[in-house]
Amino acid sequence: MEAAGNTSRVTIASIAAGGDGVGRVDGLAVFVPRTAPGDVVEARVVARGRFARGRLVRVLEAGTGRTAPRCPHYVHDHCGGCQLQHLDYAAQLDAKRGIVRDAMQRIARRDTPLPEITPSPSPWAYRAKLTLTMRWTPGEAGWTLGLHAHDDPARIFQLRECPITDPAVVAAWQEVQAAADLLPRERELRGAVRRVGPAMAFVLEGGTRWDRAREFARRCPSLHVVRWHPVHDPPVVIQDHRASAAPAAAFEQVNPAVAALLRDTLLQRALAVAPRHAVDAYAGHGETARMLARHAVAVTAIEVDREAARHAAVTLPEGSRVLQGRVEDVIDSALPADVVILNPPRAGVDARVAAALSRPPWPRLVLYVSCDPATLARDVGRLTGYQITHLHAFDMFPQTAHVETLCELTPVNSEAA
Numbered sequence: 001m002e003a004a005g006n007t008s009r010v011t012i013a014s015i016a017a018g019g020d021g022v023g024r025v026d027g028l029a030v031f032v033p034r035t036a037p038g039d040v041v042e043a044r045v046v047a048r049g050r051f052a053r054g055r056l057v058r059v060l061e062a063g064t065g066r067t068a069p070r071c072p073h074y075v076h077d078h079c080g081g082c083q084l085q086h087l088d089y090a091a092q093l094d095a096k097r098g099i100v101r102d103a104m105q106r107i108a109r110r111d112t113p114l115p116e117i118t119p120s121p122s123p124w125a126y127r128a129k130l131t132l133t134m135r136w137t138p139g140e141a142g143w144t145l146g147l148h149a150h151d152d153p154a155r156i157f158q159l160r161e162c163p164i165t166d167p168a169v170v171a172a173w174q175e176v177q178a179a180a181d182l183l184p185r186e187r188e189l190r191g192a193v194r195r196v197g198p199a200m201a202f203v204l205e206g207g208t209r210w211d212r213a214r215e216f217a218r219r220c221p222s223l224h225v226v227r228w229h230p231v232h233d234p235p236v237v238i239q240d241h242r243a244s245a246a247p248a249a250a251f252e253q254v255n256p257a258v259a260a261l262l263r264d265t266l267l268q269r270a271l272a273v274a275p276r277h278a279v280d281a282y283a284g285h286g287e288t289a290r291m292l293a294r295h296a297v298a299v300t301a302i303e304v305d306r307e308a309a310r311h312a313a314v315t316l317p318e319g320s321r322v323l324q325g326r327v328e329d330v331i332d333s334a335l336p337a338d339v340v341i342l343n344p345p346r347a348g349v350d351a352r353v354a355a356a357l358s359r360p361p362w363p364r365l366v367l368y369v370s371c372d373p374a375t376l377a378r379d380v381g382r383l384t385g386y387q388i389t390h391l392h393a394f395d396m397f398p399q400t401a402h403v404e405t406l407c408e409l410t411p412v413n414s415e416a417a
Contacts (some may be wrong), residue, residue: 010054014064016093017103019083019401023054030054033150035085036303037095038063042364050289057152061284065091070124070163073147077157080150083401089123089170093395096403098372100393107377115391115405118265121257123398127165129194129254130173134180136187143180145173162206164399169193172200172222182212193223194254199242201225213238253404258396260348262404265392266341267369269290269408275338281327281353282343286312293320295363300334302327326353336361342368348375362386366409371396376405 012021012035021035025045032043032054038305043054069075069085084092089321097114121127162170172193178315183189183403184207185267192203204210208231210397213416217226217239224237253259266288271280275297281288283301285308292299303309309324316322317339321361323330328350335356340363342349357366366386370376382386390408397403 006045007042008045008054009165010035010043010045010336012041014098015084015401017085017214017401025052026262027248028052031082032056032084035059036066036091039066041162044316052342058235061105062093062147063091065211068387070187071161073159073161076150077189078151079147079157080153081147081152081162082399085399089119089398092123092398093117093119096393096395096401099401099403100391102387103373103377104391106381107374108380110179110377110380110388112388112391115393117393117395117403118258118261120255120398121396124163124297125166126255126398127162128256129170129192130162131190131192132159132173132190134183134189136185137191143177143183145177145180151344166195166276168200168222172202172210172220175220175222176202179216182216182219184208196225199209199224201227203227203229206231208232225241226258229249231278242382253396255396258394258404261289262369262394262406265394265406266369267295269367269390270339270365271295276366277362277397278339279331279334279337280341280343281309281331281349282345283312283322284308284343286315286322286340288343288382289316289320294315297339300337302330321362325348335363339362339363339365339367342366342376344370346375347374347402348372348379351382354379358382358384358386364410368409370405371402373403373405376407379409380409383409385412386410387396 008025010025010030012023013021014037016022016031016409020031022031023030030045030052034056035041039057039059043059044057045052045054063086064404067088070192071085073079074082101114103114132303135156135385144156144158145322146156149155188208194201200222208238208309210228228236228238244330277298278292280299280301283289283303286301289299290302293316301312301322303312309322325382331353386409389410393405394404
């Protein structure tokens with residue numbers, strides 16, 4: 001294969017993390033976006049050392065799991081928000097099970113079977129949050145509010161619809177788009193609309209002045225909450241018309257239905273060891289901690305976000321507590337515990353957290369919830385002295401290559417727990 005790339009016939013065998021189809025040409029692994037297992041495709045292939053990248057030219061023979069994408073942006077704008085709309089839902093679930101197992105075997109060096117997977121009750125219209133890039137171009141173009149193309153990350157396109165997102169969230173974004181003339185006149189901003197219970201919240205990131213913020217809020221009647229995060233200053237609440245005091249900026253899962261199924265499974269696994277004390281690391285506003293506390297478990301919740309930590313502190317019952325700070329800085333003061341729950345951001349846990357959990361007295365159970373199989377596998381490899389006793393995937397993100405995983409770990413030496 002030449003450096004400039006040539007056209008090759010590729011048979012796609014599987015889906016890799018990130019959503020690309022994987023085949024082989026002359027013994028070299030080739031990653032081809034928007035292909036399906038069983039596809040035979042013509043692709044322009046460029047070698048990149050020990051692997052190759054392919055650009056799909058045409059499908060010669062379609063695999064059994066291939067289907068027509070629902071979203072026109074996926075086809076015409078090469079939208080990078082979804083990676084698997086060209087697979088039917090059963091094929092998506094099979095691909096995600098394989099992605100989780102591959103990460104465990106390749107990165108963690110743990111021989112695991114294919115995990116079970118819980119599908120989303122709805123593979124469409126499930127997202128409670130939509131984040132868009134907002135780019136200003138002088139002249140007639142004006143504002144473009146949209147997503148990036150998967151094959152040209154510098155390009156964004158104007159988003160008209162998003163079939164994986166709650167229609168109420170999309171409608172709120174359309175209000176934002178109609179009021180875009182009132183936004184800070186910066187070259188690029190970032191905005192997110194999300195549903196928080198019955199309310200709709202908008203968070204704008206970027207800019208140094210927003211003189212017309214309150215006028216903007218009035219022009220967007222669906223928005224109960226408008227927050228602004230300037231470049232150099234603390235966040236500003238432009239308006240908050242909610243009846244509830246729950247924090248609007250704390251992290252919440254984008255698929256509430258699957259998040260509830262995951263929490264129920266997590267609670268069941270945690271209570272199975274009859275814990276007296278549990279640590280809920282990366283606790284958010286404390287929903288999981290409160291669920292455990294209702295079962296007479298003393299919970300130490302750890303959360304770095306001040307607003308979320310304050311909310312957790314006032315809603316947890318007596319006997320439980322909140323440590324506000326980074327998990328790696330305070331984990332030692334939260335141990336020992338019977339159960340430790342880890343639910344970190346995509347980057348995974350700090351090495352200091354893995355080290356703290358890898359020395360006695362070991363918890364009887366570590367429950368690790370991850371949105372990235374690669375960082376989960378890396379951290380499982382760091383948690384020395386533990387064995388995987390349960391691995392369960394949840395399809396939190398249909399139509400994308402992302403997958404949520406619950407990994408249950410117990411000490412290899414049961415007498416040490």
